[in-house]
């Protein structure tokens with residue numbers, strides 16, 4: 592538990608730094624990737640010092656994202672394993688969206704929506720990284736055929752669209768569920784928030800007297 596009796600620790604400083612490096616790299620990748628994707632978005636290359644610089648920097652930011660997200664993956668994957676209560680939770684969208692979670696099973700550290708975001712981003716970032724390597728001609732041009740590069744370009748673009756959409760849902764949910772953002776800014780949440788949204792997790796925290804992961 593946190594030293595403040597009204598709050599519960601949710602993230603260590605390390606976890607938060609890890610999360611924000613991931614967030615900043617994904618935003619920079621989306622901006623530089625869109626700049627390279629379509630001529631109408633080429634103006635975005637100004638943010639990165641021009642077309643050539645954008646082309647050179649984009650894959651390196653991808654490497655930062657891959658390393659950073661791998662850290663997040665190993666930190667959080669156990670807590671994101673699917674449980675029976677997640678199926679019940681997600682089958683009752685009406686109650687969840689109306690903030691009427693009473694009557695639904697008590698939820699651990701993450702709800703089904705958060706878990707889907709986690710696994711969705713895990714798969715998409717893996718695919719983005721692998722397809723990105725195939726397209727990184729400066730270093731890997733000789734290792735793959737033209738057809739493999741063509742396929743990778745399609746996979747890369749589709750996965751990027753998916754990752755951006757999931758990111759939008761993730762940020763919307765973090766703002767919409769009042770009291771969530773502070774988990775990643777201050778590292779703590781209120782007991783009221785935990786009782787309302789993650790009661791099973793709160794009970795565990797109270798029992799164990801810890802709150803960090």
Ligand code: HEM
Pocket residue numbers: 601610613614615617618660663667671701705706708709712758761762765771772773774775
């Ligand atoms: C500006 C952008 C972002 C904001 C405002 C944001 C906000 C948050 C907040 C508030 C939490 C804590 C939720 C909770 O503990 O219940 C969180 C958790 C998390 N975020 Fe973000 N986030 C952003 C970008 C990203 C990106 C780009 C990724 C991955 C590609 C990401 C992946 C995660 C993961 C994996 C968790 C832990 C939850 C879980 O494992 O299910 N976030 N985020």
